[in-house]
Amino acid sequence: xxxxxxxxxxxxxxxxxxxxxxxxxxxxxxxxxxxxxxxxxxxxxxxxxxxxxxxxxxxxxxxxxxxxxxxxxxxxxxxxxxxxxxxxxxxxxxxxxxxxxxxxxxxxxxxxxxxxxxxxxxxxxxxxxxxxxxxxxxxxxxxxxxxxxxxxxxxxxxxxxxxxxxxxxxxxxxxxxxxxxxxxxxxxxxxxxxxxxxxxxxxxxxxxxxxxxxxxxxxxxxxxxxxxxxxxxxxxxxxxxxxxxxxxxxxxxxxxxxxxxxxxxxxxxxxxxxxxxxxxxxxxxxxxxxxxxxxxxxxxxxxxxxxxxxxxxxxxxxxxxxxxxxxxxxxxxxxxxxxxxxxxxxxxxxxxxxxxxxxxxxxxxxxxxxxxxxxxxxxxxxxxxxxxxxxxxxxxxxxxxxxxxxxxxxxxxx
Ligand SMILES: Nc1nc2c(c(=O)[nH]1)N[C@H]1C(S)=C(S)[C@@H](COP(=O)(O)OP(=O)(O)OC[C@H]3O[C@@H](n4cnc5c(N)ncnc54)[C@H](O)[C@@H]3O)O[C@H]1N2
Ligand code: MOO
Ligand SMILES: [Mg+2]
Numbered sequence: 146x147x148x149x150x151x152x153x154x155x156x157x158x159x160x161x162x163x164x165x166x167x168x169x170x171x172x173x174x175x176x177x178x179x180x181x182x183x184x185x186x187x188x189x190x191x192x193x194x195x196x197x198x199x200x201x202x203x204x205x206x207x208x209x210x211x212x213x214x215x216x217x218x219x220x221x222x223x224x225x226x227x228x229x230x231x232x233x234x235x236x237x238x239x240x241x242x243x244x245x246x247x248x249x250x251x252x253x254x255x256x257x258x259x260x261x262x263x264x265x266x267x268x269x270x271x272x273x274x275x276x277x278x279x280x281x282x283x284x285x286x287x288x289x290x291x292x293x294x295x296x297x298x299x300x301x302x303x304x305x306x307x308x309x310x311x312x313x314x315x316x317x318x319x320x321x322x323x324x325x326x327x328x329x330x331x332x333x334x335x336x337x338x339x340x341x342x343x344x345x346x347x348x349x350x351x352x353x354x355x356x357x358x359x360x361x362x363x364x365x366x367x368x369x370x371x372x373x374x375x376x377x378x379x380x381x382x383x384x385x386x387x388x389x390x391x392x393x394x395x396x397x398x399x400x401x402x403x404x405x406x407x408x409x410x411x412x413x414x415x416x417x418x419x420x421x422x423x424x425x426x427x428x429x430x431x432x433x434x435x436x437x438x439x440x441x442x443x444x445x446x447x448x449x450x451x452x453x454x455x456x457x458x459x460x461x462x463x464x465x466x467x468x469x470x471x472x473x474x475x476x477x478x479x480x481x482x483x484x485x486x487x488x489x490x491x492x493x494x495x496x497x498x499x500x501x502x503x504x505x506x507x508x509x510x511x512x513x514x515x516x517x518x519x520x521x522x523x524x525x526x527x528x529x530x531x532x533x534x535x536x537x538x539x540x541x542x543x544x545x546x547x548x549x550x551x552x553x554x555x556x557x558x559x
Pocket of ligand 1: 333334335337338350351352353354355399400401402403404405408430431432433447448449450451453517518
């Protein structure tokens with residue numbers, strides 16, 4: 146007998162997933178390996194940056210009062226008494242009309258409170274002359290102007306980017322406290338699937354979901370074990386899922402979650418006595434997406450249809466992985482943009498459309514043929530339009546919600 150499924154809202158489904166996503170333990174990784182992890186602790190400045198008053202220019206450090214009254218007709222003369230580059234300290238103490246030749250990054254010598262750029266000077270036998278009055282503090286990078294010892298520079302949950310690595314290096318973090326990432330098993334199911342290079346016998350199709358999801362996980366720097374594409378064989382699939390659960394925090398399957406005679410995932414959740422969080426969501430595509438929990442491990446039963454598979458990952462799996470990995474912001478941002486094409490179809494459920502967002506003009510359109518089985522539109526999309534359930538007849542010019550999935554590769558430039 147066909148089991149009755151309970152339909153739930155997308156938001157509810159997302160919340161159920163997030164409620165079951167526990168943070169992974171804190172580990173320490175080398176600075177060079179830390180890219181893509183999330184900071185597990187706040188990063189607090191251990192000293193002022195800059196650490197000392199320093200010169201922002203190549204030029205001369207002077208006492209500003211000595212430049213008083215300087216102008217084009219009355220150039221003031223300075224005598225150079227020392228010469229330092231970045232990394233060196235002058236132990237001379239300046240008196241009036243003395244100067245230290247100083248390079249960018251070098252500490253300001255005692256007695257100096259201004260820096261004259263090289264271009265503002267005329268060289269003389271014993272030093273230089275200048276033609277303008279300097280103020281105290283002029284052209285000096287002050288100690289602590291960027292941050293002070295004790296300041297919280299970056300908070301726990303921040304994604305480690307190259308900029309974050311620069312901060313960590315500044316404070317000498319050879320090892321970085323991060324949240325471990327969940328390890329993921331990826332199982333593409335379906336007797337129709339053949340891998341790259343294999344013959345496409347009648348009725349067979351290429352497994353595109355497996356490599357796509359592996360790519361999405363790779364982008365998140367998550368370790369993935371891809372299992373061989375399985376046949377639709379209950380015992381075999383159950384054995385693989387059980388093996389995957391022994392080794393991984395998350396098990397992602399694609400396909401076999403609907404009501405077909407060879408859709409074995411529902412029976413497998415039952416056999417595992419897994420707690421099914423939902424198996425029918427009021428969304429298109431991906432309405433049969435199923436998420437279950439077994440002990441503390443999560444099973445994502447993504448739909449076999451490629452666009453449904455992709456959307457299910459973006460909506461449910463990605464934020465769960467981000468939360469487990471310690472991300473402060475697990476969800477993709479949603480913005481408003483103007484539709485640039487009509488979209489007349491009815492939307493009985495919340496509809497997600499793989500879309501092209503033009504960030505310059507803030508307009509958006511479906512990324513071509515957009516049914517649940519579409520593949521090309523995924524490749525062309527940088528976002529997903531979200532149309533609320535119970536609506537129809539969107540027209541060009543209407544404002545719609547757009548989830549930002551990937552904006553890194555915009556075809557826009559200066
Ligand atoms: N009577 C009903 N039939 C269907 C329903 C329903 O509610 N009642 N739901 C439909 C919807 S909506 C979807 S979505 C699909 C979901 O199907 P499954 O998740 O069970 O996936 P499969 O049956 O295994 O495959 C569906 C489709 O996708 C192709 N596929 C599967 N795996 C891959 C892969 N790795 N790479 C590329 N393409 C793949 C597969 O060949 C099928 O064409 O069910 C509807 N039916
Ligand atoms: O819910 Mo299905 O994923 O529309 O094709
Ligand atoms: Mg099916």
